Amino acid sequence: MLRDSDIDSLNLHLTSLSRENERHQQNLQDVLEQFKTLLEDYSSLKSDYEEVKEGREKYKKQARGQDRNPFVLVLIDGDGYLFKEHFLKAGSEGGINAARELSDSIRELMHSTMGIQADQCRIMVRVYANILGLSKALARAGLVGHEARSLAPFTSAFNRAQDLFDFVDAAEKKEGSDFKIREMFRLFSEINQCRHIYFAGCHDSGFGSLLTPYRGRSDRITLIKGPQFHREFESLDLPIRELPSVFMSTSLPAPKLVAPLCNITTTTINTKVTSTANGNNTKPIVVCKHFQKGICKFGNGCNKQHTMPTQQLSKPAIESPKQLWSTPTITGRSQDFLASVLPEQSRKSEDFIPINQYGDRIDIYCPHPPPEAMDEYHRRAKERKVCNSYHLSGECGDMSCQFDHSDVSNTIVDVLRYILLQHPCPQAGACRSIKCYMGHICQKPNCKAVKSWQCRFNQRAHSLDLEISQWVVPIEHVDIEQSSSSGDSFEGTSPSTIFFS
Numbered sequence: 001m002l003r004d005s006d007i008d009s010l011n012l013h014l015t016s017l018s019r020e021n022e023r024h025q026q027n028l029q030d031v032l033e034q035f036k037t038l039l040e041d042y043s044s045l046k047s048d049y050e051e052v053k054e055g056r057e058k059y060k061k062q063a064r065g066q067d068r069n070p071f072v073l074v075l076i077d078g079d080g081y082l083f084k085e086h087f088l089k090a091g092s093e094g095g096i097n098a099a100r101e102l103s104d105s106i107r108e109l110m111h112s113t114m115g116i117q118a119d120q121c122r123i124m125v126r127v128y129a130n131i132l133g134l135s136k137a138l139a140r141a142g143l144v145g146h147e148a149r150s151l152a153p154f155t156s157a158f159n160r161a162q163d164l165f166d167f168v169d170a171a172e173k174k175e176g177s178d179f180k181i182r183e184m185f186r187l188f189s190e191i192n193q194c195r196h197i198y199f200a201g202c203h204d205s206g207f208g209s210l211l212t213p214y215r216g217r218s219d220r221i222t223l224i225k226g227p228q229f230h231r232e233f234e235s236l237d238l239p240i241r242e243l244p245s246v247f248m249s250t251s252l253p254a255p256k257l258v259a260p261l262c263n264i265t266t267t268t269i270n271t272k273v274t275s276t277a278n279g280n281n282t283k284p285i286v287v288c289k290h291f292q293k294g295i296c297k298f299g300n301g302c303n304k305q306h307t308m309p310t311q312q313l314s315k316p317a318i319e320s321p322k323q324l325w326s327t328p329t330i331t332g333r334s335q336d337f338l339a340s341v342l343p344e345q346s347r348k349s350e351d352f353i354p355i356n357q358y359g360d361r362i363d364i365y366c367p368h369p370p371p372e373a374m375d376e377y378h379r380r381a382k383e384r385k386v387c388n389s390y391h392l393s394g395e396c397g398d399m400s401c402q403f404d405h406s407d408v409s410n411t412i413v414d415v416l417r418y419i420l421l422q423h424p425c426p427q428a429g430a431c432r433s434i435k436c437y438m439g440h441i442c443q444k445p446n447c448k449a450v451k452s453w454q455c456r457f458n459q460r461a462h463s464l465d466l467e468i469s470q471w472v473v474p475i476e477h478v479d480i481e482q483s484s485s486s487g488d489s490f491e492g493t494s495p496s497t498i499f500f501s
Helices: 004-066 085-089 092-120 131-140 152-161 176-188 205-214 231-236 315-319 321-325 335-341 347-351 371-383 388-393 410-421 475-485
Strands: 071-077 122-129 165-169 194-200 221-225 240-242 353-355 470-472
Touching: 071 092, 071 176, 085 092, 092 122, 092 152, 092 165, 092 194, 122 176, 131 152, 152 165, 176 194, 176 205, 205 221, 205 231, 371 410, 388 410
Parallel strands: 071 122, 071 194, 122 165, 194 221, 221 240
Antiparallel strands: 353 470
């Protein structure tokens, strides 16, 4: 039989074993919980790793795809960069030859700017232009036929000549080409497959803001110089190249008419049967409306008079074309001379247009704005560019206009008027629109226009007679004057003119 001391010893031992067993169970439970947590963390990390791995593989595939088809982009504003005359006159054949010449010229530029990478890149060309308006302008210059959209055979052949060459009709909106070119540039400038962009739109200073973020990026952008290269692009520190075998080096030649060339934005009026120059009604002259629209299919064989809407059928204007179109020696006109000869802004200039004895329009004097005015304009333009047409002519016909129509100060309007007067009007001295805010003469002091890139205006705009001979009624008021007079002329003259200064 066990003694009491043995019993007590066994009880203590049993109690100790029980406690150790409880601690062992607790430790085991803790280990199991930690193991469970470890498994959960491992599953989460494995899932993240799989996602990262999948993304990395996609990136590698994308990178390999971008290296697979490299190309260069050639963006061309077709309204300002015109192909050489012999290309345009040749029609379909000229379109094919123009595409080949452009491809060869760009390939040479690629070798000079990209080195050995040039052989690996294809050439993509996008030309944007107003086909209808450009056809009219080229028809009046004698480069294409007078049919509607007579430039179409050239553009169609241009598109067929190369796989990635497209001559796109940007419709008849004023900013149609600009909008397309801007969006194409923004899209392809961010794509790695596009290794270089050759930009042919330097005749329009509005593209300066588009190219400013790429200042000095000669590895990405090359500027193509055109007939009216804007000097602001020289400050971008980008390479400037020319394609003399592809594009015209000068603006469109003047048509074989007394009136200068009417371009895309010409404002036309309904021209009716007019009398002869001496005022007799013995043999009325019937004006060809189809020629004014650029779609006369009879050409020189038409039995109607081919005159522009703003051309005067007066005897002096017809008998002295040499005097009107001669190119005298140009001597730069000083600021004081322009200020003393040109008319100032007045109530009369708001209703009538001054012309000289040869029928050329004379602009109102507009000096260079002071520096503080230019600074105010540039600050406003950085916020949002104002609408030229709305603020200068009082109306904007573009329902989808993206420019600002809100009120601005008179200082900004004056600066805007000065800037737009530096751009030649397509109608030159024949313009008779009171809403026209572009320039008809060069007001740059001491400008001689020795080279085309030094001034946007042609030589004739620097040598016009600035003495005012008449104040004429603008074309917007001609129909009103005719309907209101009903045979009685304004102050004893015809409703189409005349106030002698």
